Amino acid sequence: MDHEAGTSQVHVLDRLLLDENADPTNLPFSLLQDITNHFSLDHQIGSGGFAVVYKGVVGKCMVAVKKLSNTFAVPENKFHEEVRNLIRAKHKNIVRFLGYCADMQGKMEEYEGNLVMADQRNWLLCFEYVCNGSLDKHISDASCGLNWRERYQIIRGICEGLLFLHEKRIIHLDLKPANILLDGHMVPRICDFGLSRCLDKGQTRLITKSRCGTLGYMDPEYLRSGRTTFASDIYSLGTVILEILTGVKRYLEEETVVQSWMIRLEASVGDMQLEQVRVCYKIGIECMNLDPKKRPVAHHIIDRLDNMASADCSYETGTNSSLVELHPSLSSEQLGGRLATERLRKADAEEHSKILEDSSCGAQDTKQKANQHIANILNSISTVFNKLNNLDIFNSKARMCFNRNFMRHRLEESATIMIFAKDELKPVLRNSNLIGKGPFDEVYKGVVDNAQVAVRKLYNGNAIMDDQFANEIIIWSQVNHKNIVRLIGCCLEMDTLILVYEFVPRGSLHDILYSNNKVSLSLDVRLTIAAESAQGLAYLHSQAFNQILHGRIKPASILLDDYFTPKISDFDLWGLNVRDEDPVYIVDMSYADPLYMQTGLLTEKSDVYSFGVVILELISRKEACRSANNSLARSFLEVHEERKKATGLFDKEIAVTTRDLELLDCLAEIAVECLDLDVDQRPTMIELAARLLILNRSRRSRVVHQQV
Known part of the structure; x- marks a missing residue:
């Protein structure tokens, strides 16, 4: 920039910094470019999805310059609103806003083989520099x-x-x-x-x-x-x-x-x-x-x-x-600080006196005994450490082998889990047999011992091969319910943990509802899927040997056999309620309980919330995760709050007769109860299973009566 003009512009910023009452002002792009050394990397102090923040040097002072990125994806009125709000927000506990820049420059760019003049937006905000960071x-x-x-x-x-x-x-x-x-x-x-x-x-x-x-x-x-x-x-x-x-x-x-x-x-x-x-x-x-x-x-x-x-x-x-008499002019906050200092001084003095008193009363003998006791403990620890080191337990490969053997021994004691050899499963683990892949696993379809199975290969499985994980595999192998995919066995001889499940031929409810080859589903079939899925979850919550929380209920985790019998799958084995620490669950936002998102704690009612969304998908055939901003759940909730019928939201394929609509209204009401933000107001899975079972039996009895 021109030296004289540049100096004048810097003086504007200088005055803003010196006068705390000065109002924010429009700042030239050239000034902000100059004080950040053309937005150089060495001046960058932060970045996010929408902006990069640079340190700007103004004489002996510093400012923070926020340069918005991808401005064409941001509506102009949003930038204007941010500036308006910042100008209004002048307070000691709000970062001080100094100025803004909304600059438009023409830039020659190549487009379809031709050079064209394109407008380039430069939106910037300038703030005081706050030295201790966030x-x-x-x-x-x-x-x-x-x-x-x-x-x-x-x-x-x-x-x-x-x-x-x-x-x-x-x-x-x-x-x-x-x-x-x-x-x-x-x-x-x-x-x-x-x-x-x-x-x-x-x-x-x-x-x-x-x-x-x-x-x-x-x-x-x-x-x-x-x-x-x-x-x-x-x-x-x-x-x-x-x-x-x-x-x-x-x-x-x-x-x-x-x-x-x-x-x-x-x-x-x-x-x-x-x-x-x-x-x-x-x-x-x-x-x-x-x-x-x-x-x-x-x-x-x-x-x-x-x-x-x-x-x-x-x-x-x-x-x-x-202290009050000595400092009568102190505010309550300042006095509190002084009092805290006095307390610490007093405590230090008392502690020092106590030490002197102990030392004068024969505390030396006690100290020697304590030192000897600590030395004995350290010697014991050292002996154990040396023994483990001789076994090479601290070598990663040796530790892996040690864990596998330990886990194998634990699993062999159980009569409910099969241990497969590597050679038995290798033919299945081929790319041609791959039927599913996620962030944590791959699933293959194959035949083992003349039976169709699904083989699940977990990534980085060795990191969790221990006695506790063995217990969880045993617990899962003991889960025996017609609406839950059965865990048959595992293999411990490969680089990662391999689990073997029963194979469920029709694939997931998600695929049947939404794939290009989607299958026609009657209301009776959908009601049965909902009722029996609820029975499977109720069993996990209350009748299994250990209470089990699923954590990821959605149509993709409900598989269907040849007769459309639902079987719940896609479990995280480390999701059992048997660990001291709370597990971290990876959830799909469209099905996630707001309470879980709030606290990070998974409960039975978290599964209930997710199941409520599944019911909505069954009766509407609309995919929750494809709906903008989870509008599927919101649409049903708004209809419920307005005390209207949800007729327009039902899948037209199943909303045919008056009785159909009555049943669909009943299912929608159950789903809304599952989605209640007050967790205590949500039904339990046992209650849901009972209500859906009654609806299903009532529906079937009517059909039989009509046929007679």
């Missing part, structure tokens, strides 16, 4: 990292920023630790308004077809219906609060959280702070209520936090009046 880089469990007072102040600051946005009628819609920056004093600043929406005066909600955001932080009601309200942000706030408390992205019980903080706060008088932990935990849980109407609003949350802080200071000032 909150997600600082989150840890209670044992380390940020202390409680820092976490509390961060929680309160986020709430203040969110309250300001809501007072300005702005819904953020993407609140998460990665979108909360921390300045040099660890003050939180909410950022990234790319998905934000602004409500008109008097407007309480928006409904959108395209749901964007980050799973785990998105309001389940927003995911389900597309309804956007201020409560959508409150749900996200709850997940952020719990993550700040625990350092993890999953649900933990209150006592577990408090216990973890109790250990760290033992060094000080932490009773009031432990109570603060409890209150913050309760606030987080209330914010995540599946019913948006029952979530607190931002200003009520801040009132509770302030009352808690006041109680902390009142408690402390009652026992530290001298």
Whole structure:
């Protein structure tokens, strides 16, 4: 750029940085290009799906320049709305917005062999530079990292920023630790308004077809219906609060959280702070209520936090009046910080005195005994380690062999599982026999011992070959129900674990409903498929030797034999409720229980939710995962909420007679019950199986009566 003009433009940015009250302004593209060294890689400080963020140098100061990528895929009004919301959002807990650039440049490009002039959009946003980066880089469990007072102040600051946005009628819609920056004093600043929406005066909600955001932080009601309200942000706030408390992205019980903080706060008088932990935990849980109407609003949350802080200071000032007298001008927050420091000093002094006292009372003998005891333990550990090392257990191949032999011995003790030799299965494991492939396995069709089987080859199976996994295979081999695919045996001699199942000839319900060669299915057949699938799931939940949760119920996991008898398949063997740690399930969003997406905990009612979606697919012959924004479930739910008939949603092939429509209405009502966001209101699989069995028998008896 021209030197004089360039200097003038930099001065504009200088003035913005010096004057905190200055309004954001339009910034030239050339200026932003210059301060980022033409958007060079060494200036890049972050990137996402929609933008790249660069560090901009302005004299001795720095700014952050967000350059939107793939601008032609983003409607222009979305960029305009983001800028409008950023200009309105001027608050100490919101990243300061300095300016924007909406530049259009002509660029010569080749198109169909010709050079044509194409318009190139440059959309950029300029912010203050926040030195400590995003909150997600600082989150840890209670044992380390940020202390409680820092976490509390961060929680309160986020709430203040969110309250300001809501007072300005702005819904953020993407609140998460990665979108909360921390300045040099660890003050939180909410950022990234790319998905934000602004409500008109008097407007309480928006409904959108395209749901964007980050799973785990998105309001389940927003995911389900597309309804956007201020409560959508409150749900996200709850997940952020719990993550700040625990350092993890999953649900933990209150006592577990408090216990973890109790250990760290033992060094000080932490009773009031432990109570603060409890209150913050309760606030987080209330914010995540599946019913948006029952979530607190931002200003009520801040009132509770302030009352808690006041109680902390009142408690402390009652026992530290001298400190109050010395510092009468301190605010309650500043006083709290001073009191915390005094507590730590006092605790350190007491601990030092205790050590001196112990040493003067013959503690030396105790110390020697303790050291000897530790030495004995270490010697024992060393001996065991050497023995294992001599066996070469720590060599990966040797360990693999050791696990296989151990697992084989465990499986051979069971009379319910067959162990196949590698040579028996090798002819089956050919590309010509491949009938299915997923992210974790391959499935082959073949003949073993004159019987058709399905051979499942798991990727990286050796990593889980242990006694516990052997127990799970044995449990699955003991599952004996006509509506569940039977596990016959396994092979331990290959590089990965091989499982052998009974072969189910007609393939999956998904293929029969939606493939190019889809089969005509009467209402009677569909009702039978639903009823018997429910019986299989009810057996897993209540009658098997161990309770088993499926976790991935959908039409693709229901196989059909020659007589259209359903058999549930596609299990994760590590999905049994027998492990100490919660397994991680890979789920299809179209069938996933919102509670599971919220907490990461799979329950019986998670299978019920997924089964409800399967019923909707059976009666509509519309594929849930192909419907935009899961509109299949939403369509049925909206009809139910409006107390209308769902006639227009039924598959016309089966919606023929009045009796057909009555039955379909009944099935739709059952499915809607399964999809209830209140988990306690959903039926159990046993109840579902009973109700569908009665419907099926009633239907059959009518047919027989008509034939007679």
